[in-house]
Amino acid sequence: MTTTPQESSQKISDPFSEALDQESLQHGLKLAGARVYTYGETAIVLELEKASDSLAPAKQQCIWALAHLFQQRWAEHPGIRDIVPANHNMTIIFDPLSERVSTWISKLRQCWQDLNQQNISTTTPFAGARTHQLAVAYGGEYGPDLKAVAQIHGLDVEEVIKRHSTSMYTVAFVGFQPGFAYLDGLDPALQTPRLAQPRTRIPANSVAIGGRQTGIYPADSPGGWHIIGRYITETQTSLFDVNREPPSLLATGDFVNFVWANA
Amino acid sequence: MLKVIRAGLCSSIQDGGRQHVAHFGVCRAGALDCNAAALANCALQNAETEACLEITQGAFEIECLTNCWVCVTGQRLTLTLSPCDAQSNNYINEPIHAGWPIQLHKGQCLSIIPCADTGTAYLAVAGGFDVPVLLGSKSTDLGAQFGGFHGRKLQSGDTLALLAPSLQQQAFLQQRCGNLYGLTGIHQTPPSAVLRALPGPEEDKFSASTCDMFWQQPWQISPASNRMGCRLYRNTKEHNLNNNDSAQGIDSDNNNAMLNSHAIVPGTVQLPGSGEPIVLLADAQTTGGYPRIACVIQADLWQLAQLPSHARITFERCTRAEARQALKKQRVLIYRAQRAILHNPAISTHNA
Numbered sequence: 001m002t003t004t005p006q007e008s009s010q011k012i013s014d015p016f017s018e019a020l021d022q023e024s025l026q027h028g029l030k031l032a033g034a035r036v037y038t039y040g041e042t043a044i045v046l047e048l049e050k051a052s053d054s055l056a057p058a059k060q061q062c063i064w065a066l067a068h069l070f071q072q073r074w075a076e077h078p079g080i081r082d083i084v085p086a087n088h089n090m091t092i093i094f095d096p097l098s099e100r101v102s103t104w105i106s107k108l109r110q111c112w113q114d115l116n117q118q119n120i121s122t123t124t125p126f127a128g129a130r131t132h133q134l135a136v137a138y139g140g141e142y143g144p145d146l147k148a149v150a151q152i153h154g155l156d157v158e159e160v161i162k163r164h165s166t167s168m169y170t171v172a173f174v175g176f177q178p179g180f181a182y183l184d185g186l187d188p189a190l191q192t193p194r195l196a197q198p199r200t201r202i203p204a205n206s207v208a209i210g211g212r213q214t215g216i217y218p219a220d221s222p223g224g225w226h227i228i229g230r231y232i233t234e235t236q237t238s239l240f241d242v243n244r245e246p247p248s249l250l251a252t253g254d255f256v257n258f259v260w261a262n263a
Numbered sequence: 264m265l266k267v268i269r270a271g272l273c274s275s276i277q278d279g280g281r282q283h284v285a286h287f288g289v290c291r292a293g294a295l296d297c298n299a300a301a302l303a304n305c306a307l308q309n310a311e312t313e314a315c316l317e318i319t320q321g322a323f324e325i326e327c328l329t330n331c332w333v334c335v336t337g338q339r340l341t342l343t344l345s346p347c348d349a350q351s352n353n354y355i356n357e358p359i360h361a362g363w364p365i366q367l368h369k370g371q372c373l374s375i376i377p378c379a380d381t382g383t384a385y386l387a388v389a390g391g392f393d394v395p396v397l398l399g400s401k402s403t404d405l406g407a408q409f410g411g412f413h414g415r416k417l418q419s420g421d422t423l424a425l426l427a428p429s430l431q432q433q434a435f436l437q438q439r440c441g442n443l444y445g446l447t448g449i450h451q452t453p454p455s456a457v458l459r460a461l462p463g464p465e466e467d468k469f470s471a472s473t474c475d476m477f478w479q480q481p482w483q484i485s486p487a488s489n490r491m492g493c494r495l496y497r498n499t500k501e502h503n504l505n506n507n508d509s510a511q512g513i514d515s516d517n518n519n520a521m522l523n524s525h526a527i528v529p530g531t532v533q534l535p536g537s538g539e540p541i542v543l544l545a546d547a548q549t550t551g552g553y554p555r556i557a558c559v560i561q562a563d564l565w566q567l568a569q570l571p572s573h574a575r576i577t578f579e580r581c582t583r584a585e586a587r588q589a590l591k592k593q594r595v596l597i598y599r600a601q602r603a604i605l606h607n608p609a610i611s612t613h614n615a
Contacts, residue, residue, distance in 0.1 A: 039464050040558030041586040043528050067286070075283070082285035084526035086550050091526030093285065096561065096587055097594065175524065175550030178288045178407040182524060182550075194552070196536030211552070213524075218288075219407045221548075222491070224535075240288075242397050242409040248287045 029105070031112055033062075036105055041096040042081070044104055046112065047089040060172050060184065062115070063090050064253055069111045085173045085252060087182065087213075129170075129253040134216070135232045135261040136165070136207050142230035149192055149209060149226050161260055163187040164228065169214065169256040174248050179218040179240025181250035186214045198224035205231040205239070207258070232261055264328040265388065267421040268372060271321035273489070275403040276392055276411035276423075277545075279312030284398050285549040291529060292402035292410065293545050295319075295490060295568035296383050298593060299336040302449045303387035305601045306334040306364050308432045314394065314401035316386040316417070319568075323375040323384070327367035331425055332436045334364050335375060336451060337384030338569045345372040362449040364389075364439060382454065382569030389436055390428035405490060406546060435605075449600055454566035456481075456574065458542075459581040459589065463532060463555035465522070473534075477556055478578055482540065486572040490546040493567045495576070496539050524552045530564050532557040532578075542567060562589035 028037035031046070039045050046066065048059050067085040070092065074080055079098025084091045094104055138161045139146040150157045169183035176182075186209065194210045202208070202223040207216050210225035217223060218239035231239065239249045250256065267274075277300065280293020294300035294317055301311045318337075335342055342359040344367075359365055359373075361384075367373060375384050394401050394411055403411025412421060428436070466474060485494035531543045533553040542559055543551075544567065557578060559567075570576065 037464055038583070039526075039555070040461055040528055040530055041560060041583050041590075042530075043526070045464065045525060047523075047525075081282040082526070082549075084285045084549060086525045087523040087552075089523065089525050091528075093526065093528055096590055101583065173524075173550070174286060174288045175526070176288055176548040177290070178404070180288045198535070221406055240407065242407070246287065247284075247289070247398065252286070 031109060032116055034112060036108060038101055039091065041101075043091050043093045044101060044108060045089055045091045046108055059088055060170070061253075063088060063173070065115055065118075066090055066111060067252075069115055070108065073111065074107060084175065086175055087172060128251075129255060130251070131255040131257070132250065133257050133259055135236060135259045136229045137232055137262040138164075138207075138229035138260060139262075143207070143228040145208075145226035146228040149190065149228060152192055153189055155189065160190060160228065161263075163190055164209075164214065165258040165260040167258075169258075171250050171252055171254040171256065172213070173252050174250060176223075177217065177219055177221050178242075179248040179250065181215055181248075181254070181256070183214045183256055184212075186212055188212075190214075192226050194224040195226070196224075198222050202227060203230075205233055207231055264425060265331070265423045266326040266328055267417050267419055267423070268324040268326050269322050269374075270417040270419050270421070271318050271323040271375075271377075273320055274316055274318045274323060274417040275405060275415075276314050276394055276401060276417075277317040277403060278314035278401045280402055280545060281398050281400040281404075285526065287398075288549050289398060290404065290406065290546050290549055292400065292404050294385065295545055296337075296385070296565040298565050298597065299338075299383070299451060299569075300385045300387070301597050302362065302451060302600060303334045303336040303385045305597065305604055306336075306362065306449050307332055307387055307389040307428075308435050308605065309387055309389060309391060309428075311597065311601070313387065313391040314411070315388075316392075316423075318375060318384040318386060320377070322377060324372055325386075326372045327369055328422070329425070330366070330368050332364050332366050332389040332428070333373065333386055335361050335373075335384055335386050336449065337361060337375075338382040338451065338453060339378060339380055340384055341376040341378065343374045343376065345374075362451060364436060366436070380571035380574075382571065388425055389432055390426040393424035393426045404546070449604075454569040455563075456566075456570065456576050457579050458559050458563045458566060458576055459585065460530075460532065460557040460559045460563075460578045461583060461586060462580065463557045465554035466556050468554055469534070469556060474556070477534070477540065478580060481575040481577045484567070484570055484572055484574050484576065485539075488567075488572070490544055492533075492541040492543045492547055494539065494541050522552045522554055524550045527551050528558070530559040530561060531555050532559060544568075560586035560589060562586065562593050 028035040034046050034048050036046050063085045067090050071083050079095045082093040150160045167185050167187055169185040171181040172184045174181050191212045192209050200222050202217050204219045206227045207229040208225035208227045216231045237249055277294040280291040300315045304311055304313045340361045344359045397410045408414035482495035485496045488494045527547055529545050533541045534556045535553045
């Protein structure tokens with residue numbers, strides 16, 4: 001592998017870091033309970049082991065804590081672009097000319113180790129978590145996929161709505177589009193694979209199901225989830241407002257309840 | 264002030280984009296071709312990441328309501344400047360070129376006339392556009408409809424307020440613009456059809472034949488591409504001998520089903536179930552769940568903004584070290600252009 005003169009002059013004694021310079025790094029390096037891999041030249045990802053298993057909230061809690069810790073330590077670093085917690089993983093996006101990728105991985109590994117020693121409580125809610133009751137109009141013109149979802153699972157439409165609106169959800173993370181909260185806690189009977197070909201336009205405030213999660217699209221966008229209803233904006237706070245601090249209504253770790261408003 | 268006479272199909276205000284907001288789900292936005300935008304700003308001695316008009320598809324025309332300096336960059340552009348009615352007749356016949364500062368007088372109209380393979384153009388104005396800075400940037404977030412000019416594409420009739428250039432900038436531009444020999448233009452590298460890319464995190468989840476198909480054969484840029492992503496396709500006719508009209512992607516090995524959502528960076532090449540890859544661009548969602556077969560390196564991403572629809576591209580596997588070198592080289596070129604324009608007024612940095 002070729003290195004710049006600058007790079008080769010920096011001797012790294014840590015065997016872990018040396019291993020990072022191999023192109024094979026993209027296959028990932030093991031940490032306790034997690035794996036770190038590079039993502040392009042601008043990002044590294046920490047992913048929890050067995051991330052494809054059922055979404056245990058405790059595991060997601062580790063990601064929240066890691067994101068929080070990394071943010072505290074490194075958000076001010078000029079090379080950092082973004083710190084993005086997602087589904088059982090966290091991505092750090094940086095300027096590739098700021099520091100070597102191995103340096104970023106070492107920083108991340110340090111946070112992860114420190115966190116493991118702290119013995120994070122997996123039962124207490126995330127600091128500052130709020131509870132939201134969100135009114136939703138299900139089906140009809142607002143939920144064009146509701147019938148299809150019911151059919152896929154052999155349930156009647158009403159049952160789908162009942163199951164969807166009686167669960168307690170947690171905001172696993174916010175992503176995809178401004179203020180879009182990925183909600184964990186979907187009834188297993190409603191879990192539906194994403195569409196193979198995403199729709200080019202889903203109307204704003206659509207409530208949808210994708211895989212093991214549910215969520216609300218705050219703005220018009222393309223998307224691959226099944227639309228089952230519409231968040232009622234006339235009487236409720238907007239999901240995202242750029243002039244509000246913070247701009248997103250739903251934040252990582254919050255609790256969410258849906259209320260069937262057109263029953 | 265500048266008034267939009269013809270807006271083109273998708274013109275918007277874009278700067279260097281947003282950061283530290285991806286965890287709210289806010290995309291990066293910003294210029295698709297950061298280099299072209301930076302060079303337009305350089306020519307006017309603006310900050311490199313000052314907001315520009317990003318102009319894609321269709322004829323674009325602005326009318327100058329108050330005197331100002333502008334610079335347009337982009338590939339294969341034809342610019343025309345209508346004569347101004349009043350005193351400054353000496354400007355009428357001056358050639359107007361991309362990459363050079365242009366002084367606009369009140370009443371003059373500047374047109375960007377696209378040809379079949381015109382890429383994305385950037386119009387910078389000395390001092391910058393007077394639009395609010397939201398979440399750290401002036402960029403238009405077209406999906407979430409905020410930022411830039413009222414959070415939307417420009418329309419004919421829009422009037423854009425400008426910020427005054429600094430005194431040094433004014434002195435610099437006055438000195439250059441009245442004197443042809445004092446002008447300094449900027450050369451722009453034409454886009455290459457080869458995009459260097461690193462293997463994506465999920466590359467090993469695809470079969471060897473899928474990977475071969477992806478890396479070894481050319482793709483074409485779909486006209487359905489936008490600021491979120493550049494969609495790619497292949498035409499069956501040209502690859503298979505069965506006379507099938509439908510576009511055909513590659514078998515994505517049913518990997519689309521249930522991948523955990525993860526953060527997304529621009530340049531990521533997703534391969535969804537349809538088998539037709541999407542190269543995610545500046546307006547891409549912040550997280551997604553489709554398998555990532557490759558990541559186009561940052562230094563080559565601008566080319567997708569400059570290649571026309573249906574252009575053929577191929578991906579070339581490279582290393583992280585090569586990606587780093589390419590990006591470094593690009594930043595040095597912009598730095599050099601800045602220095603050259605500032606310190607060597609009589610000699611053009613490159614032959615524009």
